[in-house]
Amino acid sequence: MMRIDDFKPLENDENSVSKSIMDPFDVEMNFNMLINNFDNDDDKNNSSKLENIDNNLLSQETNDDKDKYSNEKSVKVEYIQTIINEPKKNHSKKKQLLKKYARTRFGFINDLIRKQAWLYLMDSPDYCKLKLNTENNSQQYFTYDGTYYSAERKEIEMHRDYVQVRKDVERTLKRFLPNYSQNERLELQEILIDVIIKLLLKHDKLNYYQGYHDICLTFLLVLGEENCLPLIDTITDTHLTVFMEPTMDQTIELLYYLMPLVNAINSEVAEHIQRSNVGVMFAVGWIITWFTHVLDKLETVFRLYDLFVASHKLMPIYVAAEIINLKSDRILETECEMTCLHPLLTRLPSTLKDEEFELVIERALTLFDKIHPDTLGLLNDNWKKRCESIKSQPWLYDASNDDENKSYSTLRQRSAALTDEQVQNIPHFVLWSFTLSAGIAAIYIWNQTQRSNDLTQILDLGDLFSLLYGTR
Amino acid sequence: MTDSIAQPESSNDQEKPKRIFKIIVIGNSNVGKTCLTYRFCTGKFPEKSEATIGVDFREKAVEIDDEIFKLQIWDTAGQERFRRSMINHYYRNVHAIIYVYDVTNLATFESLPLWINECDKHVIDPEIPRVLVGNKCDVDDEYIVVQTSTAQRFADTNNMPLFETSAKADNQQDHVNSIFLLLAHKLKYSKPLMTQPKLYSQSLISIDRTNNNGQTNTINSNSTENAAGYCMC
Numbered sequence: 001m002m003r004i005d006d007f008k009p010l011e012n013d014e015n016s017v018s019k020s021i022m023d024p025f026d027v028e029m030n031f032n033m034l035i036n037n038f039d040n041d042d043d044k045n046n047s048s049k050l051e052n053i054d055n056n057l058l059s060q061e062t063n064d065d066k067d068k069y070s071n072e073k074s075v076k077v078e079y080i081q082t083i084i085n086e087p088k089k090n091h092s093k094k095k096q097l098l099k100k101y102a103r104t105r106f107g108f109i110n111d112l113i114r115k116q117a118w119l120y121l122m123d124s125p126d127y128c129k130l131k132l133n134t135e136n137n138s139q140q141y142f143t144y145d146g147t148y149y150s151a152e153r154k155e156i157e158m159h160r161d162y163v164q165v166r167k168d169v170e171r172t173l174k175r176f177l178p179n180y181s182q183n184e185r186l187e188l189q190e191i192l193i194d195v196i197i198k199l200l201l202k203h204d205k206l207n208y209y210q211g212y213h214d215i216c217l218t219f220l221l222v223l224g225e226e227n228c229l230p231l232i233d234t235i236t237d238t239h240l241t242v243f244m245e246p247t248m249d250q251t252i253e254l255l256y257y258l259m260p261l262v263n264a265i266n267s268e269v270a271e272h273i274q275r276s277n278v279g280v281m282f283a284v285g286w287i288i289t290w291f292t293h294v295l296d297k298l299e300t301v302f303r304l305y306d307l308f309v310a311s312h313k314l315m316p317i318y319v320a321a322e323i324i325n326l327k328s329d330r331i332l333e334t335e336c337e338m339t340c341l342h343p344l345l346t347r348l349p350s351t352l353k354d355e356e357f358e359l360v361i362e363r364a365l366t367l368f369d370k371i372h373p374d375t376l377g378l379l380n381d382n383w384k385k386r387c388e389s390i391k392s393q394p395w396l397y398d399a400s401n402d403d404e405n406k407s408y409s410t411l412r413q414r415s416a417a418l419t420d421e422q423v424q425n426i427p428h429f430v431l432w433s434f435t436l437s438a439g440i441a442a443i444y445i446w447n448q449t450q451r452s453n454d455l456t457q458i459l460d461l462g463d464l465f466s467l468l469y470g471t472r
Numbered sequence: 473m474t475d476s477i478a479q480p481e482s483s484n485d486q487e488k489p490k491r492i493f494k495i496i497v498i499g500n501s502n503v504g505k506t507c508l509t510y511r512f513c514t515g516k517f518p519e520k521s522e523a524t525i526g527v528d529f530r531e532k533a534v535e536i537d538d539e540i541f542k543l544q545i546w547d548t549a550g551q552e553r554f555r556r557s558m559i560n561h562y563y564r565n566v567h568a569i570i571y572v573y574d575v576t577n578l579a580t581f582e583s584l585p586l587w588i589n590e591c592d593k594h595v596i597d598p599e600i601p602r603v604l605v606g607n608k609c610d611v612d613d614e615y616i617v618v619q620t621s622t623a624q625r626f627a628d629t630n631n632m633p634l635f636e637t638s639a640k641a642d643n644q645q646d647h648v649n650s651i652f653l654l655l656a657h658k659l660k661y662s663k664p665l666m667t668q669p670k671l672y673s674q675s676l677i678s679i680d681r682t683n684n685n686g687q688t689n690t691i692n693s694n695s696t697e698n699a700a701g702y703c704m705c
Contacts, residue, residue: 168523172522174520210549210554
């Protein structure tokens with residue numbers, strides 16, 4: 001097991017690691033050794049600690065736990081820094097490793113590591129490559145040709161989305177930590193407006209949406225003005241273009257994958273939400289802003305971004321599904337009514353503690369492995385069928401009736417709870433199929449129990465019907 | 473919209489039926505929809521208000537002539553793409569509409585016909601109460617670009633009352649309240665509207681009662697048996 005003492009704090013003194021692994025051969029060996037050590041350690045720790053989270057999730061975090069986490073975090077920080085400081089020849093390997101650690105517990109942990117790791121993880125576009133800056137050994141590892149995105153002030157201000165972007169960015173006060181002075185904040189906001197419009201100028205087909213500014217701000221805060229543009233460009237291309245179509249139709253299509261996923265992991269809560277007629281719009285702010293808009297803690301936002309930049313573009317939907325699953329008790333306790341569920345659901349992510357987010361991320365990754373995005377269409381078809389059966393129940397919302405008649409909706413109505421009245425509404429063929437199956441089963445059991453050679457003792461379907469209708 | 477059909481359960485309900493009115497607030501981005509609804513519901517002006525993504529929901533109880541009503545207010549995103557694709561879901565079954573524009577921004581006023589058209593497409597009842605609100609009146613006169621006379625003409629043409637107010641100015645609190653109260657008053661004395669049998673806060677109590685009267689227990693006892701049938705659907 002790797003000990004913390006094996007490393008010196010690299011955050012403050014990066015050269016120490018470079019010195020300790022100077023020889024190229026040693027570097028490779030040390031590197032592999034470290035990976036193996038850390039992998040084993042990581043797996044062990046992960047499984048035991050995840051259990052721990054599972055067991056103690058809602059209980060108060062003890063000081064011991066905190067210490068344990070901080071040890072784990074500092075080991076991870078040091079390890080990631082070691083990976084980053086490796087010579088350039090390992091670039092793709094580095095990327096692979098960093099991708100892995102973006103998704104494991106606590107992500108990249110702090111902003112210093114995060115910034116470096118993101119620069120490795122996200123490829124810059126071919127037309128504006130970030131290049132490793134080997135000349136100086138400062139924190140800024142990459143540079144790019146800044147002229148690519150340059151635009152005239154007038155050009156920026158004339159852009160069709162300029163007014164909207166300005167309005168939205170000027171209202172992002174709450175996103176800035178108190179350690180920003182007002183001037184710094186105002187300056188950053190102006191930079192953000194420029195960043196967004198410069199991107200939109202380069203990609204005319206992209207349409208700005210309210211919420212895109214939240215995502216761009218996050219990248220700006222982590223990567224800084226000097227690096228963020230090409231990387232936002234990349235991530236927009238790979239993850240966000242679907243939200244930037246001329247209309248939001250595709251965004252909504254995508255949102256419709258949420259409930260099938262919820263249904264796959266927790267059908268009870270899926271039905272509760274469906275029955276309330278709340279729709280899926282409560283999650284629009286989650287998905288199109290990568291949860292930035294709904295989360296108050298910037299640290300949590302950054303942690304989620306670690307996952308998202310290293311994952312498939314639909315990962316936010318999987319995270320959303322697991323958030324709903326994690327908080328299903330709270331949802332089920334809430335009255336099955338749109339106006340009760342909408343406020344709860346829209347703010348649901350902000351009710352999660354940090355360790356709960358780690359659990360959600362872990363589960364979302366597992367869910368992703370189980371249900372690949374390619375199969376979501378099929379899953380959605382199944383869910384639609386299920387919705388029809390949910391809707392056909394008399395206590396469910398029907399657009400043709402007024403939706404005030406919801407005395408049905410007062411209790412968490414379990415999927416199993418059917419009243420006599422509801423039974424009457426089950427399609428006849430279902431009842432008939434059930435009767436027939438039960439009859440055949442009864443005949444089979446009867447015949448099995450008789451076990452005689454006397455053929456007169458063997459019942460058949462005709463006998464059953466005659467029993468049912470009293471004729472022969 | 474139709475009158476509600478009281479469910480059998482509600483007839484047992486001891487609570488006085490309480491009427492609920494759904495109000496949707498629409499208008500361009502940054503006209504102050506969120507601030508206006510927040511002012512009405514909390515009596516305060518939100519210092520750090522952000523762009524609304526999707527739809528936010530707020531509610532407040534009001535008393536009109538000794539009767540208590542619950543106003544459910546849907547605060548919507550202002551960007552056009554949200555209007556076109558998303559807000560439709562929330563028009564359904566609304567009882568009243570508040571159109572908001574910014575008196576310091578002509579474009580927000582000029583967009584009103586778009587909002588009204590969009591609304592007419594989705595709201596079935598042409599008689600539904602509507603009001604027009606010009607927000608941000610606390611600014612100096614020189615910044616006001618939508619004149620009262622222009623706005624009044626527009627409001628008259630579209631058959632709705634006009635309010636010019638400010639969600640920001642504390643002295644306008646009563647004025648903001650009066651907008652919502654006017655709607656509630658109109659709704660109370662207009663054609664019979666749906667009733668909601670219970671208050672949310674009281675609903676759990678009524679559930680307990682239902683549970684004690686044995687009827688619900690019967691339902692529960694059937695549930696296991698019927699579960700299979702349900703799944704087969």
